[in-house]
Amino acid sequence: MSNGKTPKTIKRFNKGFIIAHWVNAGAFFTLYISALPMYTEFFDWLYPVFGGPAGARLIHRIAAVAFMLPLFIMIIFDFKGFKNWMKNIFSWKKHDLMFFPQFLREFFGLKAKVPKQDFFNAGEKVNSWLMIVTTLMLISSGLVMWFPAFFPSVVVWWAYPIHNIGLGLAVAVAVGHIYMSLVTARPSMRGITKGDVTEEYAKDHHGRWYDELQEEKQQRKQA
Amino acid sequence: MADYIKFVDVTKCDGCRACMVACKNWNDLPAEPEEFTGSIQSHNTLTANTWNVITYDEQVTANGNFEWLFRHKSCHHCGEAFCEKACPETAISHTKFGSVVVDADKCVGCGYCVNNCQFGVIQLATYVDKKGKEYRKAQKCDLCTGRLEEGLRPACVTSCHTNCLVYDDKDKVLAEAEKRLAKIKERFPNANIYNPSGIKGTTTVYLLADKPTVYGLPEDPKVALSQIVWKDYAQPLGKMMLGATTMAVIGAAISTAINKGKGEHEGGQDHE
Ligand code: HEM
Ligand code: SF4
Ligand code: SF4
Ligand code: SF4
Numbered sequence: 001m002s003n004g005k006t007p008k009t010i011k012r013f014n015k016g017f018i019i020a021h022w023v024n025a026g027a028f029f030t031l032y033i034s035a036l037p038m039y040t041e042f043f044d045w046l047y048p049v050f051g052g053p054a055g056a057r058l059i060h061r062i063a064a065v066a067f068m069l070p071l072f073i074m075i076i077f078d079f080k081g082f083k084n085w086m087k088n089i090f091s092w093k094k095h096d097l098m099f100f101p102q103f104l105r106e107f108f109g110l111k112a113k114v115p116k117q118d119f120f121n122a123g124e125k126v127n128s129w130l131m132i133v134t135t136l137m138l139i140s141s142g143l144v145m146w147f148p149a150f151f152p153s154v155v156v157w158w159a160y161p162i163h164n165i166g167l168g169l170a171v172a173v174a175v176g177h178i179y180m181s182l183v184t185a186r187p188s189m190r191g192i193t194k195g196d197v198t199e200e201y202a203k204d205h206h207g208r209w210y211d212e213l214q215e216e217k218q219q220r221k222q223a
Numbered sequence: 224m225a226d227y228i229k230f231v232d233v234t235k236c237d238g239c240r241a242c243m244v245a246c247k248n249w250n251d252l253p254a255e256p257e258e259f260t261g262s263i264q265s266h267n268t269l270t271a272n273t274w275n276v277i278t279y280d281e282q283v284t285a286n287g288n289f290e291w292l293f294r295h296k297s298c299h300h301c302g303e304a305f306c307e308k309a310c311p312e313t314a315i316s317h318t319k320f321g322s323v324v325v326d327a328d329k330c331v332g333c334g335y336c337v338n339n340c341q342f343g344v345i346q347l348a349t350y351v352d353k354k355g356k357e358y359r360k361a362q363k364c365d366l367c368t369g370r371l372e373e374g375l376r377p378a379c380v381t382s383c384h385t386n387c388l389v390y391d392d393k394d395k396v397l398a399e400a401e402k403r404l405a406k407i408k409e410r411f412p413n414a415n416i417y418n419p420s421g422i423k424g425t426t427t428v429y430l431l432a433d434k435p436t437v438y439g440l441p442e443d444p445k446v447a448l449s450q451i452v453w454k455d456y457a458q459p460l461g462k463m464m465l466g467a468t469t470m471a472v473i474g475a476a477i478s479t480a481i482n483k484g485k486g487e488h489e490g491g492q493d494h495e
Contacts, residue, residue, distance in 0.1 A: 037331075038311055038331075038333055039311065039461075040311060040458075040462065041311065041312055041313060042462075044312075044331075047331070052356070052358065053331035053332055053333065053358070053359075054332070054356070054357060054358055054359070057333070145338070148338050153341070154447075154449075156338050157338070157339060157447050157449040157450065158449045160309070160335070160338075160339070160449065160450075160453050161449050161450075161452040161453035161457050164453055164457040164458060164461060165457045165461075167461065168457065168460065168461035168464050168465075171464070171465070171468060172464060172468060175468045175471065175472060179471075179472075
């Protein structure tokens with residue numbers, strides 16, 4: 001790409017995983033924008049964008065359905081990728097814990113030696129967990145707010161603060177996630193758009209994954 | 224100005240429903256014929272177009288007979304109103320009369336108030352605008368605030384022929400209520416004055432013939448913890464975070480743009 005010769009690339013994500021990721025991102029953004037005027041008067045100027053309050057509510061509900069799809073998309077179209085993700089985020093080893101202090105040093109421009117990381121680095125693992133938790137909070141409370149007639153009043157009352165807190169956390173997580181991928185790990189964008197990453201990036205950022213791949217290659221050669 | 228309240232002495236109600244008619248007339252609310260539900264209660268509950276309703280609860284008395292417990296049900300005009308706290312548009316407010324009113328211009332019909340009123344009072348009405356588009360507004364009894372401004376009493380109160388409904392000086396009414404309570408205690412041992420202190424009292428006060436729960440009213444309503452968490456903690460914090468993250472994003476965008484301008488090399492990645 002950059003200096004004439006094409007760098008070697010490695011497959012990272014399947015179509016299913018990529019589609020799930022972007023449906024999730026699109027739905028999340030739409031949900032956020034469509035509900036901002038419901039959140040506080042300050043954003044009332046957004047109502048006309050959606051054709052009034054009724055339009056905003058409708059769009060929030062349509063996007064909510066889209067928001068619930070990615071899990072199924074992943075399971076149906078890329079079960080392997082899904083399993084790999086699950087396996088990764090449940091695995092916490094020393095190199096994961098060591099990631100954070102080193103990452104902080106790097107973040108502030110200090111010299112750092114980040115230990116070799118899995119397919120998902122420890123930061124991505126934390127991001128995944130926060131996203132899972134906030135998504136569950138938002139979906140469960142959102143459904144209660146959507147269909148209050150089916151739930152006892154106490155549950156309905158609590159749905160509002162839970163949706164509210166989930167929203168605040170989810171937005172913070174999303175902003176962090178977007179910032180990381182745009183500013184500190186730009187080449188990873190290729191992974192979640194085209195599906196592959198440069199070998200160099202894999203080696204630098206996900207050393208343990210890269211090593212595994214190399215090992216597999218060796219074994220295949222020997223076989 | 225002395226405080227005035229609406230007082231409902233349910234033991235004086237004979238179930239004539241004149242108040243329901245008066246309310247519909249004064250507020251120009253459409254009649255809502257309802258399916259027969261097997262009860263003599265005309266409407267099951269309050270709706271966006273029915274701001275008061277006489278509820279009938281059958282009750283067995285001490286000597287084995289049964290009798291009807293009537294109650295003129297409408298908005299309590301809570302001192303600390305759940306509907307007002309829940310509204311994201313500050314469309315609900317207290318007037319100088321202690322009535323809780325909805326500003327139709329501000330209301331966007333989100334229904335948050337409906338889901339948070341512990342008395343099930345406020346409801347959404349659906350209207351159709353000139354272009355045929357539907358929109359919703361919250362509706363409920365406004366204590367006839369328009370009439371109060373004219374120095375009149377609420378329409379339902381004027382229509383009541385048994386003195387079950389009164390609108391008068393608060394201290395005077397409450398003192399009389401205590402006397403009345405003492406008088407009926409023998410016939411209704413569970414009688415009580417319903418003016419919940421947990422929500423700083425109400426501007427519509429009841430003398431009930433039985434425990435609040437018999438009428439489907441919460442025994443000791445309080446601003447729900449969920450509302451406190453939502454409105455007093457989560458929302459202000461969320462707004463702060465929203466502001467902070469917005470600034471962070473704008474800051475990041477600007478600094479990225481500046482760095483781009485300096486011809487940052489592709490990838491922008493410097494690992495060790
Ligand atoms: C499946 C997921 C979701 C469902 C079913 C859902 C549903 C709802 C419902 C029913 C409401 C009440 C307003 C209305 O009647 O339209 C609401 C409000 C809101 N939603 Fe969602 N939602 C979901 C996800 C999200 C997400 C992901 C976000 C933000 C990123 C979000 C942000 C908001 C906000 C800001 C409000 C206003 C809340 C407030 O004022 O406290 N929602 N949502
Ligand atoms: S009874 Fe319900 S609608 Fe009336 S003031 Fe209280 S919370 Fe609001
Ligand atoms: S429906 Fe209207 S009055 Fe009720 S909470 Fe929403 S904006 Fe406020
Ligand atoms: S006070 Fe007015 S609005 Fe309220 S129930 Fe009586 S007549 Fe209806």
